[in-house]
Structure formats: C-alpha cells, structure tokens
Amino acid sequence: MTTKPLLSAPQLPEKHYLNQTYGIWSWLLTTDHKRIALLYLFSVTLFFFIGGFFAMLIRLHLLTPSGYLLSADTYNRMFTMHGVAMIFFFLIPSIPAVLGNFLVPLMIGAKDLAFPRINLLSWYVYVVGAAFTLYSMVNGGLDTGWTFYTPLSTVYSNSAVAPAVVGVFITGFSSILTGLNFLVTIHTMRAPGMTWFRLPLFIWALYATSVVMILGTPVIAITLGLAGMERLFGLGFFNPAMGGDPILFQHLFWFYSHPAVYIMILPAMGVISELIATFARKKIFGYHFVAAASLAIAVIGFLVWTHHMFLTGQSTYAALAFSFLTFLVAIPSAVKVFNWTATLFGGSISFDTPMLYALGFLGLFLIGGLTGLFLGCLGTDIHIHDTYFVVAHFHYIMVGGAIMGYLGGLHFWWPKITGRMYSEWLARLAAVILFVGFNLTFFPQFLLGYLGMPRRYHVYPPEFQVYNVMSTAGASILAIGYLLPMIYLAYAAFFGKVAGENPWPSTGLEWKTASPPPTENFHVTPVVTWEAYDFHNRPDLGLDLPGGMAPAPAHGDD
Amino acid sequence: MHRTGELYGQFKTLEQQKDSANLGMWIFLVTEVMFFGGIMLVYTLNRHVYFPAFAMGSNTLSLKLGGTNTIVLLASSFTMAMAVWSAQVGKRQLISLFLALTILLGFVFFGIKYVEYAQKFHHHLVPGRSFDIFYCSNHPTMCDDIGAEEMETERDELEKAKSLDPDLNSHAQLYYSAYFGMTGLHALHMVIGAGLLVWLLKNSFAGMYTPRWNTPVDTVGLYWHFVDIVWIYLFPLLYLIDRHK
Numbered sequence: 001m002t003t004k005p006l007l008s009a010p011q012l013p014e015k016h017y018l019n020q021t022y023g024i025w026s027w028l029l030t031t032d033h034k035r036i037a038l039l040y041l042f043s044v045t046l047f048f049f050i051g052g053f054f055a056m057l058i059r060l061h062l063l064t065p066s067g068y069l070l071s072a073d074t075y076n077r078m079f080t081m082h083g084v085a086m087i088f089f090f091l092i093p094s095i096p097a098v099l100g101n102f103l104v105p106l107m108i109g110a111k112d113l114a115f116p117r118i119n120l121l122s123w124y125v126y127v128v129g130a131a132f133t134l135y136s137m138v139n140g141g142l143d144t145g146w147t148f149y150t151p152l153s154t155v156y157s158n159s160a161v162a163p164a165v166v167g168v169f170i171t172g173f174s175s176i177l178t179g180l181n182f183l184v185t186i187h188t189m190r191a192p193g194m195t196w197f198r199l200p201l202f203i204w205a206l207y208a209t210s211v212v213m214i215l216g217t218p219v220i221a222i223t224l225g226l227a228g229m230e231r232l233f234g235l236g237f238f239n240p241a242m243g244g245d246p247i248l249f250q251h252l253f254w255f256y257s258h259p260a261v262y263i264m265i266l267p268a269m270g271v272i273s274e275l276i277a278t279f280a281r282k283k284i285f286g287y288h289f290v291a292a293a294s295l296a297i298a299v300i301g302f303l304v305w306t307h308h309m310f311l312t313g314q315s316t317y318a319a320l321a322f323s324f325l326t327f328l329v330a331i332p333s334a335v336k337v338f339n340w341t342a343t344l345f346g347g348s349i350s351f352d353t354p355m356l357y358a359l360g361f362l363g364l365f366l367i368g369g370l371t372g373l374f375l376g377c378l379g380t381d382i383h384i385h386d387t388y389f390v391v392a393h394f395h396y397i398m399v400g401g402a403i404m405g406y407l408g409g410l411h412f413w414w415p416k417i418t419g420r421m422y423s424e425w426l427a428r429l430a431a432v433i434l435f436v437g438f439n440l441t442f443f444p445q446f447l448l449g450y451l452g453m454p455r456r457y458h459v460y461p462p463e464f465q466v467y468n469v470m471s472t473a474g475a476s477i478l479a480i481g482y483l484l485p486m487i488y489l490a491y492a493a494f495f496g497k498v499a500g501e502n503p504w505p506s507t508g509l510e511w512k513t514a515s516p517p518p519t520e521n522f523h524v525t526p527v528v529t530w531e532a533y534d535f536h537n538r539p540d541l542g543l544d545l546p547g548g549m550a551p552a553p554a555h556g557d558d
Numbered sequence: 559m560h561r562t563g564e565l566y567g568q569f570k571t572l573e574q575q576k577d578s579a580n581l582g583m584w585i586f587l588v589t590e591v592m593f594f595g596g597i598m599l600v601y602t603l604n605r606h607v608y609f610p611a612f613a614m615g616s617n618t619l620s621l622k623l624g625g626t627n628t629i630v631l632l633a634s635s636f637t638m639a640m641a642v643w644s645a646q647v648g649k650r651q652l653i654s655l656f657l658a659l660t661i662l663l664g665f666v667f668f669g670i671k672y673v674e675y676a677q678k679f680h681h682h683l684v685p686g687r688s689f690d691i692f693y694c695s696n697h698p699t700m701c702d703d704i705g706a707e708e709m710e711t712e713r714d715e716l717e718k719a720k721s722l723d724p725d726l727n728s729h730a731q732l733y734y735s736a737y738f739g740m741t742g743l744h745a746l747h748m749v750i751g752a753g754l755l756v757w758l759l760k761n762s763f764a765g766m767y768t769p770r771w772n773t774p775v776d777t778v779g780l781y782w783h784f785v786d787i788v789w790i791y792l793f794p795l796l797y798l799i800d801r802h803k
Contacts (some may be wrong), residue, residue, distance in 0.1 A: 105568075112568035114578040180585045189568070189579040218589045226739065235685060235735045236728070237600050243729050248603060252596060273621035426773070 010500030012419050013514040020519045031116035032519055037102035038417075039123050043130065044090050044098060045486070050137075051085035052482065054078045055132035059441075059475040065462045075458035076143035077159060081174075083146030085137075088168050089130055091402055092260060093265035097122070097178055099159035099409045100206050102417060104182055107200050107516060109191025109526045114184040122177035129171030137543030145456065147257070150238035150249045154230040162231050169224045172217045175263070179213030192510070193528035197291070200508050200532055201277075201284060204291040205270025206353070210508040212259045212266070215302065220256035223249065247312055254305035264276055264398055265365075266294055266436055268405025269336055272358050275408055276340045277533040278506040279355035280347025281545055284533050286339045293332035300329045310381050319378055329413035333369050337362065353427040357408025360435045364400025368393060371446065386456075389449025395442045407434070407485060414489055415503050419516040420496030426488050434481035439476025505541040507533050564771040576773045580785055583777040587784050590747075594788055597743065601736045601795065608729040610722035613800035614691065617735030618683065620674060625799040627670045628789065634663035635786045642779040645762075645772035653767055653775065657759045660782070664752045671745055677703065683734055691730040692716060737796055744792060747785045754778045 017034045020026075027035055057078050061069040070078060101119065105112050113119050136142055139160045144153040153161050186199070186207050193440075227249065229235045236242025238249040277284050284290055306314055306322045340362060349355070371393040374380045384390065415421050444467035453464050460468065502511040507530070513522050530537060535545060560567040567576040605612045641656035678684055681701055682693035694701035695713050705713070720726050758778055761767065767775055 110568065114568065115582060176589050180582060180589070183585055184578050184582045187581055188574055214585055214589045215592055218593035219596045223591050226597065226600065229739070233686065235739070236732055237604070237735060243604075243608065243725065243732055245603065245607075248600065252599070494628060520567075 012498055013516070013517060013518065016419065016516040018418075018516050026031060028551075029120070031112070031120050033101050033105055033113050033119055034417075034517065034519075036097050036119050036123055036250075037100075039127070040093060040097040041099060043123075043126065044094050047085050047089035048094075048482075051082050051090055054082035054085065056475065056479060058082060059472040061458065062460070062468045063472050065468075066458050067458050070458065072145065072458045073224055074227070076145075076456070077141040080143050080145050081137055081141045083131060084142075084164060084168065085488065086112050086398075087146055087260070087264075088171055089126075089133065091264045092175055092397055093126060093178075093270065094264075094406050095402070096182070096209055096263070097126075097174075099216050099406070099413060100182060100209075100267060101178070101269065103413065103510055104185055104203065104206060105189065106205055106416075106513065106521055107508050108186065108189060108194050109509050109522065109528065110185065110189035111520045111522070113181045114189055115181050115271050118177050119181055122174040122181070125177065126171055126174035128302040129167045129169070129174065132155040132163045132170060134167075134401065136160040136162075136167065139163070142148060146252060147250075148227060149222065149253075150227055150230070150244075150246045151240065152501030154227055154238060162228060165224050165228045165231070169221055169228065172221045172224075173255060175213050176217045179210035179217070182312065183214065186210075191526050191528055194509070195528075197288065198528055198530075200270075201273035201287070201290055201294075202267075202268070205266045205273070205294045208294035209266045209270075209538075211295075211298050212301065213265050216256040216259040216263075219252060220260075222260060223252040241473070247309070247314075249385065250309050250312060251306065254308045255302075258305040259298075259301045261394070261397065262297055264299060265405075268361065268402045268409075269294065269403040271409035271412070272340060272361050272507035273336075274508070275354045275358035275412055276343050277535075278412070278504050279352060279358070280349050280534070281346050281535045281543060282343055282347040282532075284339065285342035285345075285536065286335075287532060289335055290339050293335045296332040297329060300325065300332070304329060304376075307376050307381075310378060311385050323376055323378050327373065330369065330373060337366060337369075348543075351428075353422075353431055354408045354412035355422060356412065356431040356435075357404050360431065360472065361401060361404045361408065363395050364404060364438070368396030368400055379424055386454055387449035388445040388453050388455055391455050392442045392445035392449060395445070399442070400438055402414070404434075408429075410485070410489065412504075413510075414492065415499030416510055416515050416517070418493040418496070419499060419514075420492050420494075421499045421503065422488050422492035422496055426484065430481055430484040433477060435486065437474050437477030437479075437481050441471050441478050442474070444470040444474075462506045502534065502541065505543065507535060507538055507541070572771060576771075576776075578737040579773045579777050580780075583780050587780065590784060590788075594740075594743070597736070597739055598791075598795075601740065602734065604729075604732050607801070608723065608732060610719045611729030612733045613727050614672070614715060614719040614726065615730045615737065616797060616799035617801070618694075618712065619737070619797050620677070620679070621797060621801070623670050623674050624793055627667055628793050630663050630666050630670070631786045631789050634660050634667070635783055637663065638779050638782045641758075642772075642775055645767045646769060648769040650762070650765055650767070653762045654759060657755055657762055657775075659758065661752055661755045664748055664755070667748060668745070671741070678734070685731050685735045685738065689727070689731045689734065691727050740792055740796065744785065744788050747788070751778070751782050751785050754781065 017032055027039065030036060031040075057070065058075070060079075061067045061075060063069075067075070101113075104110075142153075142157065142159040142161045142164045144157050144159070144161055148161070148165060153165070186203060190199075226235065226237055230238055237244045238246050240246060273284055273290060304322055304326045306318060307326045310319050310323075371389070374384060375390060376394060411422070411427060448464055448467045448471075451464065453460050499515050501513070501515055503515075505511065509526055509528065510517075512526060535541065535543060565572055565575060569578065591752040619733075637656045641653055641660060643658055644650075644652035682688050682690045690696075694704060695716055698704075698709055701709075707774070723729055755778065758775055761774070
C-alpha cells in the first residue's frame with residue numbers, strides 16, 4: 001500500500017506564459033501583458049543603471065570640496081542626465097508598466113488588458129523615446145537640469161537638448177497609453193463578483209495613478225513640444241527676448257511634473273498595502289479610506305504645482321493658496337500611513353523580505369513626507385529652497401518611497417513572475433544594506449541643505465566635506481544594495497526553488513493561478529465571493545491565525 | 559489573444575468589447591482636451607498681454623477661407639454622423655457613401671488650408687527671421703491678392719496697432735506662432751482622422767460593419783467630431799478676435 005504525502009513539493013506547471021512560445025519574435029511581437037511587463041522590466045532596469053552610473057559620478061565628484069573628477073560643465077550634464085534617466089525612463093514607468101502590467105489583469109481576474117496591442121505599442125513608444133534620449137546622452141548629453149527651464153534650454157544651452165526633449169515628449173505617450181489601458185481594463189474587465197470595493201488596494205492605487213497619467217502627461221507633451229519648436233524653429237512663447245514668458249513654461253512644466261511625483265509614489269503605496277496585509281495576515285485597517293486616499297492624492301496633487309516656484313516672483317496670495325493646498329496633500333498621505341500602522345497592530349507578522357521593504361518604506365516615506373511640509377511652508381522654503389534639503393526630501397520620497405516599494409513588490413511577486421524563489425537570507429541582507437546605505441547617503445544631505453549648501457553646484461566650502469563624504473560612502477553601499485538583488489533575482493529566475501501557487505500565502509486573485517501563470521491567466525474565469533484581504537475567511541490559504549478561522553461560508557473556489 | 563469573428567480573445571462578450579472601445583476613445587479624447595488645453599492657455603495668456611498685436615494678426619487672416627472651412631467641417635461632421643447611423647441600421651452601401659463623403663470634405667479642408675498657409679508664406683507671416691507684419695503694406699505689389707480697399711483698411715489698422723504696441727512685429731509673430739501651432743496640430747489630427755476613415759472605408763467595402771458590430775465606425779466618429787469641435791473653438795479664437803467693424 002502506498003501513502004500519498006500530504007504536501008508534495010510544488011511543481012512548475014507544464015505550460016506557462018514563459019514557455020508557451022519561443023524565439024525573439026514571440027517576445028518582440030507579443031501582446032501578452034505578462035511578457036510586455038518583462039520587456040519593460042529589462043528596459044527600465046537598463047535606465048536605472050544608466051541613471052545610477054551618473055549618480056555615482058556626481059557623488060564621487062563631491063567627495064572633495066573643489067571636485068577633482070569632473071569639469072563644471074560636465075558636472076551639469078551628469079546631474080541633468082541622472083534626473084532625466086531616473087525620472088522619465090525609470091521611476092515613472094517602473095511600478096505601473098512592470099508590476100502593474102503584470103498584475104492588473106491577474107488581480108481582477110481578466111485574461112489580458114482591454115487593449116493588448118496598444119499595450120505593446122506603449123512599449124515601442126517608450127523604446128523610441130529612450131533611443132532619442134540615449135542619442136542625446138552619447139552626443140555629449142544636456143546640461144539644463146531635468147526641468148528643461150527656458151530660455152536656458154531653448155536659447156542658451158550648447159548641449160544636445162533637442163533630442164532629449166523629443167525623447168521625453170515621445171515617452172510621454174507611452175505613459176498616456178498605459179494609463180488609458182489600465183483605466184478601461186479596471187472599468188470593464190473585472191471578473192464576476194470582483195466589485196469595486198473588493199479590488200486589491202494596488203488596483204485602486206493604479207487607478208488613481210492612471211488618472212494622473214492621462215490628465216497630466218498631455219500637458220507636458222504640448223509644453224515640451226512648444227519648447228522643442230522654440231529651440232528648433234525660434235518660436236517665442238517662452239523667450240522673454242521675443243515677448244514670451246519663461247514663468248509660463250515653469251507653470252506648465254510643474255502642472256505635470258508635480259503630479260508626476262504621484263505617478264511614482266501612488267503605485268508604491270499600492271504595493272505597500274498588499275505587502276502589509278499579506279505579512280500581517282490581516283485585513284487592511286480602513287480599506288475604504290486607503291482606497292479613497294489614493295484618489296484624493298491624485299486630485300489634490302493637481303492643485304499644488306506652484307510650490308516649486310515660490311521664489312520665482314509669483315503673487316503672495318497665490319503662494320499662500322498653494323502652500324495651503326500643499327499641506328492638504330499631507331492628509332490623505334497620513335491616512336495611509338496611519339492605516340498601515342493600525343493594520344500591523346494585532347497582526348500575525350512575519351519578516352519576510354518584502355515585509356522588510358514595506359517597513360522600510362513606512363519610515364522613509366514618513367521622513368520624506370514630513371520634510372515636504374518644511375518646503376511647502378512659505379517661510380521655511382525661503383531658507384531651504386534649492387538647497388540639498390530639497391534633494392534629500394525628494395530622494396526620500398522617490399528612492400526611499402517609490403524604489404523601496406518597487407523592490408518590495410518585485411520580491412513579493414517574483415515567485416509569481418518566474419515561478420521560483422530567491423535566496424531569503426541574501427534578499428534580507430540586501431534589504432538591510434539598502435536601508436543603511438540609503439539613510440547614510442541622504443540623511444546628511446538634509447543637514448547640508450539646512451546649513452545652506454545649494455543643489456546643482458559642483459564645488460562647496462570645505463566645512464561641508466564631512467557630510468559629503470558620508471553621503472558618498474552611503475552611495476557606494478547603496479550601489480551594492482542595488483546590484484545584489486539584480487544578481488540573485490536573475491539567478492533565482494532560472495535556478496531558484498520552485499515556489500508554488502501561493503507561497504506567502506496571500507489573498508489576491510493572482511495567487512489563485514499557477515506560478516508562472518498560463519498565457520490566458522486563468523484556465524477558468526474565477527468568480528469572486530470574498531472580500532479583499534479577508535484572511536480570516538480563507539481556509540484555502542491553510543493559515544493558523546490567532547483567534548482562529550471565522551466559521552467561514554463555503555467559497556465558490558474551494 | 560485569439561480572435562473569433564469580431565470578438566477578441568481578452569473579452570467575453572461583444573457588449574464588453576464595445577464598452578471598452580468606447581470608454582477607451584472617450585478617455586483618449588480627455589487626454590486630447592488636456593493636450594490642446596496647454597496650447598490654448600499659452601494663446602490666452604499672450605492674447606491678454608498683447609491684445610493689439612493679436613487683434614492685428616487676426617485681422618490679416620482671411621475670413622472667407624476660414625469661414626468656408628468651418629462650413630466644410632460642419633458638413634463633414636454631418637456626413638460622419640450619417641455614416642455611424644447607417645452602420646447602426648445596417649445600410650451597408652450608405653456607410654461607404656457617407657465615409658467617402660467625409661473623406662472628400664476632409665480633403666476640401668486640407669485644400670483650403672493649403673491656400674491659406676501659402677498666402678501667409680507669401681505675405682511673410684510665417685514666424686521666423688523673415689516675419690514682417692508690415693510686409694504687405696510696404697510692398698503692395700508683392701501682395702496683389704489683397705484688394706486696394708482692403709489694403710487701405712489694413713494700413714489704418716497697422717497704424718493704430720503700432721501706436722498701441724511699439725513692438726508690434728514681434729508680438730504679432732507670437733500670434734502667428736499660436737496660429738500655426740494650433741491650426742497645425744489640428745491639421746495633424748485631421749490627417750490621422752482621414753487615415754482612420756480610409757481604413758474604415760476599406761473595411762466597409764468588405765462588409766465588415768453590421769448592426770451587431772460597428773464599434774470602429776462609432777469610435778472613429780467620436781474622434782472626428784472631437785477634431786471638428788476643436789476647430790469650432792479655433793475659428794473664433796483665431797479669426798474673430800476684433801472684427802466688429
């Protein structure tokens with residue numbers, strides 16, 4: 001007589017989206033959202049390391065007060081290209097186009113996005129825009145700052161501004177197409193029973209992000225279009241010598257570029273909601289408020305843009321209004337942080353790698369968010385405007401917030417994407433290295449800024465050297481922290497332990513299909529009969545939770 | 559994703575596919591509103607600051623050509639609406655007829671726009687080094703398409719505008735930047751629309767659109783109407799700034 005073991009080791013499914021078809025064209029012409037997500041993963045990773053390379057040069061240059069490494073002009077080009085690569089080609093597409101692309105259909109129980117061919121088109125548009133920008137970079141780069149302020153960018157700069165502006169202009173359309181695709185998909189493609197308030201909070205966050213993408217990106221497109229025409233054909237809208245108004249450019253630029261910060265941080269917040277719920281094995285505290293906070297941030301985010309321009313001579317009354325509105329954004333952001341913290345309370349917490357990123361995010365986002373209030377306050381902004389305080393603040397949001405969220409999400413869903421598990425201790429080590437390296441890099445910059453070191457200068461007074469040395473040391477640690485995951489995640493994709501359908505376990509629909517999922521995502525369209533994150537009513541997860549299982553109704557899928 | 563008949567694999571029903579396509583087009587039109595909104599803001603601000611120059615620039619446009627084009631576009635909106643209706647009630651030949659008419663009217667628009675642009679080029683009204691708002695009044699022989707009486711009015715207006723704005727030429731150039739920027743973008747959208755209409759016409763000859771499935775006609779129709787509405791705004795904004803004489 002043979003006995004079947006209760007738990008057999010998980011097996012990879014025989015056919016899944018990765019081995020359905022082979023060959024380069026099966027990837028370059030795919031309309032499968034999961035494969036397009038991987039195409040995006042490779043391209044944004046490339047830009048992350050390009051941007052990181054420039055960052056490393058900046059930090060090495062600032063090791064000494066007089067800066068031996070780069071000439072002043074080269075230094076300007078380095079920080080500009082660092083910003084352009086990181087913001088337009090890494091941060092904005094990172095979570096939406098990689099994790100969002102992979103997960104939106106899986107999480108709502110659809111076979112694909114509503115417009116798979118438009119999804120592929122968006123990647124090609126990104127690649128064309130990226131090609132223009134790379135062309136600019138290898139032709140000496142540009143030195144205008146990532147903000148392309150006029151008339152420096154349109155008249156005076158001698159660097160390769162035009163191809164970079166064209167590149168960013170083109171890439172904007174990839175973002176518009178992604179946002180449009182997500183909005184339609186979330187509206188029309190939800191599985192039976194997947195009501196709006198059963199959606200995972202990651203979907204709510206991406207919905208809010210998509211709204212920002214479709215409303216904001218067209219404005220930067222037309223603005224950069226006009227600035228490009230001005231550089232190439234001498235139109236005069238932003239050129240004071242011709243009667244134009246450079247401040248108008250700044251208004252239009254920040255009308256997009258402030259909301260763009262929310263394109264970066266909102267999806268990260270969505271990831272954090274998933275991670276906290278999963279590793280506290282608890283329903284998110286105040287689900288509706290967290291969902292509504294995403295939308296509130298998206299809406300209020302459109303009404304704060306001139307806080308980047310407090311010192312450009314706008315009316316005091318306008319500045320007052322925008323300062324007030326800036327403070328308003330803090331409310332929904334704080335709602336989220338409080339609700340995540342409340343979710344942890346009484347949870348059955350485990351410290352797997354994704355959770356380390358989530359907890360790191362909580363602290364770093366808190367610091368980044370609160371220092372934002374210093375800058376949104378008219379009085380203090382005069383003192384710290386355009387200093388390293390600003391640099392530290394937005395790196396806490398973009399690196400400490402958005403990239404921590406992105407890496408946490410990548411670790412969380414890597415077993416779903418590849419079907420295999422990475423080395424847990426190595427991953428925890430990398431998470432800790434990142435956290436330490438990050439704080440060592442950017443916390444001293446708050447002090448530098450407060451003491452008055454301006455941003456974008458290639459030299460500084462010797463008394464600032466100690467903080468700059470700390471920052472550069474931190475950046476080197478940070479670089480190791482970023483290289484490590486790339487290596488072990490790539491290794492795990494081929495040689496890792498087979499993960500199984502639901503390794504953590506978690507409650508989302510994406511965990512109810514094979515890892516890696518089949519091309520059509522689900523063999524049978526799922527029917528959703530449970531609420532989001534309802535760990536206590538999900539005996540199918542096999543969890544032994546404090547307080548035990550609620551007397552669960554039989555689920556349609558059990 | 560595999561396709562069975564009209565139904566793409568990612569959808570379960572034609573109803574769902576139709577809703578998605580329509581919603582997608584509406585959202586796209588929202589992005590278009592923001593896109594044109596940016597340049598309209600630039601226009602509005604400059605018009606407010608340099609009103610005499612903008613009024614002067616506007617007066618040098620041809621009301622006749624612009625007005626005719628407005629009527630042409632309104633007519634094309636009508637034929638487009640008829641094409642959508644024909645598709646809904648299943649009159650196959652009428653779909654093709656109305657689509658062809660819409661394309662034809664689109665090309666009439668391009669023709670008239672070409673005449674207008676060429677005229678501005680000859681009159682040195684294209685932004686750039688040779689831009690000269692006084693060109694025609696200084697070289698009447700080079701602008702023989704302007705009548706003597708018209709020329710007299712233009713001279714008076716130029717005189718008046720010059721007294722209100724000493725740097726009239728460079729500010730009138732801003733007006734013409736807005737003019738070419740806005741009408742150029744609009745024309746680009748028309749070209750894309752015409753391409754889509756040709757694609758619809760090809761499919762309609764193949765009998766692809768039935769009362770059961772005609773969403774492409776519907777969504778392209780939405781796009782075409784949107785482009786027309788943009789012109790409905792552009793016409794008064796550009797041609798009718800100060801014509802109350």
